[in-house]
Amino acid sequence: MTGExxxxxxxxxxxxxxxxYEAITEGRRLADLLKVDEYALAxxxxxxxxxxxxxxxxxxxxxxxxxxSLELFNADYxxxxxxxxxxxxxxxxxxxxxxxxGKDLAPRLAVHLNTALAxxxxxxxxxxxxxxxxxxxxxxxVLLKVKVKSKPSIATLRxxxxxxxxxxxxxxxxxxxxxxxxxNSRMVAKEFVTHGSKKLDLTEASVIISGGxxxxxxxxxxxxxxxxxxxGGVVGASRASxxxxxxxxxxxxxxxxxxxxxxxxxxxxxxxxIQHRVGMINSKVIVAINKDPEAPIFGxxxxxxxxxxxxxxxxxxxxxxxxxxxx
Amino acid sequence: MIVKALALGAxxxxxxxxxxxxxxxxxxxxxxxxELKSHEFDVLLFGKxxxxxxxxxxxxxxxxxxDIPCVTQIVKLDISxxxxxxxxxxxxxxxxxxxxxxxxxxxxxxxxxxxxxSLRELVAARKKPIVVKTVQLQPxxxxxxxxxxxxPRSPGKIVGKxxxxxxxxxxxxxxxxxxx
Numbered sequence: 158m159t160g161e162x163x164x165x166x167x168x169x170x171x172x173x174x175x176x177x178y179e180a181i182t183e184g185r186r187l188a189d190l191l192k193v194d195e196y197a198l199a200x201x202x203x204x205x206x207x208x209x210x211x212x213x214x215x216x217x218x219x220x221x222x223x224x225x226s227l228e229l230f231n232a233d234y235x236x237x238x239x240x241x242x243x244x245x246x247x248x249x250x251x252x253x254x255x256x257x258x259g260k261d262l263a264p265r266l267a268v269h270l271n272t273a274l275a276x277x278x279x280x281x282x283x284x285x286x287x288x289x290x291x292x293x294x295x296x297x298x299v300l301l302k303v304k305v306k307s308k309p310s311i312a313t314l315r316x317x318x319x320x321x322x323x324x325x326x327x328x329x330x331x332x333x334x335x336x337x338x339x340x341n342s343r344m345v346a347k348e349f350v351t352h353g354s355k356k357l358d359l360t361e362a363s364v365i366i367s368g369g370x371x372x373x374x375x376x377x378x379x380x381x382x383x384x385x386x387x388x389g390g391v392v393g394a395s396r397a398s399x400x401x402x403x404x405x406x407x408x409x410x411x412x413x414x415x416x417x418x419x420x421x422x423x424x425x426x427x428x429x430x431i432q433h434r435v436g437m438i439n440s441k442v443i444v445a446i447n448k449d450p451e452a453p454i455f456g457x458x459x460x461x462x463x464x465x466x467x468x469x470x471x472x473x474x475x476x477x478x479x480x481x482x483x484x
Numbered sequence: 485m486i487v488k489a490l491a492l493g494a495x496x497x498x499x500x501x502x503x504x505x506x507x508x509x510x511x512x513x514x515x516x517x518x519e520l521k522s523h524e525f526d527v528l529l530f531g532k533x534x535x536x537x538x539x540x541x542x543x544x545x546x547x548x549x550x551d552i553p554c555v556t557q558i559v560k561l562d563i564s565x566x567x568x569x570x571x572x573x574x575x576x577x578x579x580x581x582x583x584x585x586x587x588x589x590x591x592x593x594x595x596x597x598x599x600x601x602s603l604r605e606l607v608a609a610r611k612k613p614i615v616v617k618t619v620q621l622q623p624x625x626x627x628x629x630x631x632x633x634x635x636p637r638s639p640g641k642i643v644g645k646x647x648x649x650x651x652x653x654x655x656x657x658x659x660x661x662x663x664x
Contacts, residue, residue: 169575236548256574256575257556257573263541264544265544265545265548265554268544274509274626276539276540277540299631299632300631301537301631302631303626305626306627343584344555346579346580346581347579348580349574349580351578407573413593420663421661421664441661442661442663450642457639459641460640460641462644462646464646469649473654480654
């Protein structure tokens with residue numbers, strides 16, 4: 158018997174993340190191929206009224222654990238709930254987004270269910286009934302195809318790679334409430350702290366303005382912040398500028414930082430070393446602004462401007478402001 | 485690599501060797517957990533992921549097998565009075581997590597700045613014990629079936645030089661790429 162597709166639908170402050178809808182959409186596709194139902198697992202707070210959202214993207218049923226103590230990710234609680242649901246249902250596939258939460262949770266499920274997990278997948282497929290996942294490795298230098306030979310087969314999906322699409326037909330999912338034991342936690346998730354102003358995370362942003370060594374110092378990132386504000390984007394950084402202490406590590410795009418795939422990535426004063434490239438190469442459109450015409454970034458940017466970032470970026474901000482004023 | 489770890493502060497090292505090639509994190513985690521059962525510890529520290537397969541699974545799996553709490557992707561760790569307080573980096577900020585000990589943690593890049601070992605430490609490290617054990621790994625459930633090069637991204641166009649290129653760039657982003 159083929160079991161259903163179970164998808165962990167991650168939420169934040171009572172709202173499902175975009176990556177949750179991406180995972181539900183991909184889960185629906187797999188469920189249709191297998192001719193089974195798709196179940197969504199929602200863990201968080203304030204989600205009771207939101208379960209129909211998951212039906213829009215294709216879930217037949219929502220398993221819901223909704224409690225104020227689940228507002229922040231607590232691995233002990235989330236593992237207990239997810240494991241309970243995985244054991245009570247009989248999924249053949251379990252999906253989650255490859256976010257900090259999904260990447261923490263999925264291996265815990267895999268080891269308890271005595272099965273394997275393909276991390277940060279960019280494509281899923283079947284080969285003689287077994288899940289075959291495509292995933293980047295060696296910092297994106299190669300793409301591996303891996304087969305998950307055990308059931309349930311688990312995969313985490315890299316955010317912004319799969320497209321969230323409303324299903325046809327849309328469903329009004331049945332909701333089943335999942336109980337959990339609060340005593341069973343050795344840890345307390347105490348509070349959420351932000352770095353300065355609360356802003357969109359790089360992995361969720363559709364426009365990223367990134368600065369590298371060419372920015373010359375931390376004070377000069379102001380011009381990037383201004384452009385980001387006009388365009389509704391966020392500011393990222395290269396490893397060189399993070400290692401220099403100009404920007405926090407959470408801003409770093411690349412091998413040891415975030416992997417991003419925004420609609421528009423504007424690289425300012427970034428040479429485009431391999432370790433940066435692997436973190437942003439899946440952006441839809443890449444713009445490079447660099448005074449060095451030989452910079453490797455021009456070898457893979459869609460649009461290049463050769464010039465001084467301190468002249469080009471403020472001009473771009475002015476003209477973008479005008480553009481957005483008209484459009 | 486092991487000598488370097490000993491030079492930077494470890495007192496002894498255990499190297500688990502396997503005859504077969506098996507990169508399934510589940511198999512590797514079971515071997516590590518099995519070994520750790522015969523050791524006493526308050527804290528286990530892992531890196532958040534290996535820089536080869538980028539699986540990011542072993543720290544959590546070992547901890548679940550040993551039934552100890554595990555906080556992943558930490559950028560800060562304080563330990564006092566038998567409890568640990570860690571900050572784990574997440575989208576848009578960090579979550580402060582307090583946990584009982586023994587516990588395990590997987591390190592994000594900002595946790596510490598690795599220093600260089602001094603010559604004296606490197607010499608002393610050569611005298612520290614390295615126990616080598618051969619282990620049998622559980623057969624993999626995750627199998628690599630192909631390795632490909634990612635599709636190349638071809639260079640686009642140079643719009644122009646300096647400030648003069650800005651209007652053309654905006655026009656191209658709007659009309660050709662349709663991203664603004």
